[in-house]
Amino acid sequence: MSAAxxxxxxxxxxxxxxxxxxDRPGIVHLLSGLLTEAGxxxxxxxxxxxxxSGGTFTLRLEFVLAGLADRRAGLEDRLAAVAGEWQxxxxxxxxxxxxxxxxxxxxxxxxxxxxxxxxxAGDLRADIVAVLSNHPDLAPVAAxxxxxxxxxxxxxxxKAEAEARALELIGDVDLVVLARYxxxxxxxxxxxxxxxxxxxxxxxxxAFVGANPYQAAHDRGVKLIGATAHYVTPELDAGPIIExxxxxxxxxxxxxxxxxxxxxxxxxxLAQAVTWHVEDRVIVEGxxxxxxx
Numbered sequence: 683m684s685a686a687x688x689x690x691x692x693x694x695x696x697x698x699x700x701x702x703x704x705d706r707p708g709i710v711h712l713l714s715g716l717l718t719e720a721g722x723x724x725x726x727x728x729x730x731x732x733x734x735s736g737g738t739f740t741l742r743l744e745f746v747l748a749g750l751a752d753r754r755a756g757l758e759d760r761l762a763a764v765a766g767e768w769q770x771x772x773x774x775x776x777x778x779x780x781x782x783x784x785x786x787x788x789x790x791x792x793x794x795x796x797x798x799x800x801x802x803a804g805d806l807r808a809d810i811v812a813v814l815s816n817h818p819d820l821a822p823v824a825a826x827x828x829x830x831x832x833x834x835x836x837x838x839x840x841k842a843e844a845e846a847r848a849l850e851l852i853g854d855v856d857l858v859v860l861a862r863y864x865x866x867x868x869x870x871x872x873x874x875x876x877x878x879x880x881x882x883x884x885x886x887x888x889a890f891v892g893a894n895p896y897q898a899a900h901d902r903g904v905k906l907i908g909a910t911a912h913y914v915t916p917e918l919d920a921g922p923i924i925e926x927x928x929x930x931x932x933x934x935x936x937x938x939x940x941x942x943x944x945x946x947x948x949x950x951x952l953a954q955a956v957t958w959h960v961e962d963r964v965i966v967e968g969x970x971x972x973x974x975x
Contacts, residue, residue: 683801683810683829693807695750696777697722697757698742698962703770705731705739712764713741720757722747728974732967740965742974750776773962777807781856781960784812786848786863789819793861793882796949797956798827806953808960812852816844816865836865845871859956860914862948869916877966879914880959881921882952884944885928896944900937907931907940909948911955913966922971924955924964 701713710729717724726744731737747753754774761772787794794813800806813824814832824831832851836844845868852858860867860881872879885908890898899907908928915921927950929943958964958973965972 683798683827693777695746695748696725697745697747697750697754698775698777699745699761699772700962700965701739701741701743701770701772702965702967703739703768705734705737706768709739709741709768712768713743716760716764717743717745717747717757720747720753720760722757730972730974738967740967740972742962742965744777751778775962777961781808782811783808783857783859783956783960784814784852784855785810785859785861786865787813787815787820787861788864789817790862790945791820791823792945792949793952794820794823796953797859797861798823798829800953800957802827806957806960808857808956811855814848814851816863841868849874857956857959859952861952866918867914872914872916875914877913880911880924880952880955881914881919882909882911882948882955883919884909884948885926896937896940900935900940903933904940905931907943907947909944909951911951913971920969922966922969924958924971924973925951927951 699713703709714724722745724743724745729739729741731739754776758774761774764770765772785794785797797806797810801808801810810829812832813820813829814834816834816836818833821831821833834844834848856878858875858879862882884895886895886899892898906928908926910923911925912923913921927947929947931940931943958975963974
């Protein structure tokens with residue numbers, strides 16, 4: 683699924699450069715000078731140093747360069763020429779590029795619907811190319827949006843086979859989003875999408891586990907309902923956090939009220955995390971992230 687008008691002239695010739703390297707004087711001067719020499723105009727710059735006395739320096743630049751698509755190779759050659767001396771790791775992307783996304787779901791549709799809406803509205807510059815589920819329930823939602831739907835049942839005995847089938851169906855996508863997909867993906871599946879696999883879960887873990895966490899939270903008088911979006915790693919729900927949010931409830935809230943608030947927060951948090959990811963605003967630094975908002 684793409685936006686109604688995938689061509690956006692505002693992104694034409696807009697590039698993004700994300701760099702990480704050991705912190706030392708002159709990095710900003712080096713990179714801004716390199717872009718200037720190439721004829722680029724820097725329109726946004728954000729940076730972070732983990733420790734100015736010898737930590738890691740992270741920089742995100744947005745720039746405009748006329749004819750970027752044709753001149754990108756030359757710019758990459760300039761970066762490669764200085765990468766060794768400055769110990770740079772870098773990625774260069776074009777804002778006009780629309781990443782391909784596969785969304786994994788189970789029976790809940792609220793997060794999927796939010797992603798579909800944001801793509802259609804042009805707020806999320808990505809193409810949802812597949813919806814995959816272990817249940818058939820959300821096939822009509824995908825069909826209404828014009829997105830291919832794949833039903834891949836999964837049991838503990840068929841997990842490896844089902845994941846292999848899922849990988850075959852979604853192909854080489856840029857990002858996989860677990861949008862309330864009620865399955866634990868394997869370490870092998872995670873390894874196929876390093877820093878390209880995003881999950882959402884409610885804030886009750888690990889205090890309230892099981893099939894009915896909202897009832898348990900209601901019984902204990904929980905006053906905050908939240909959600910966490912994070913990159914998926916083999917260690918369950920322990921990947922680098924991208925975004926979190928909470929909403930307050932009080933003693934009058936029923937279990938269904940709490941579920942409704944939870945759905946709203948999950949929609950917002952996951953959609954924001956996906957948006958930041960496709961805009962090259964998230965940089966993983968060990969067990970945590972740097973997010974240039």
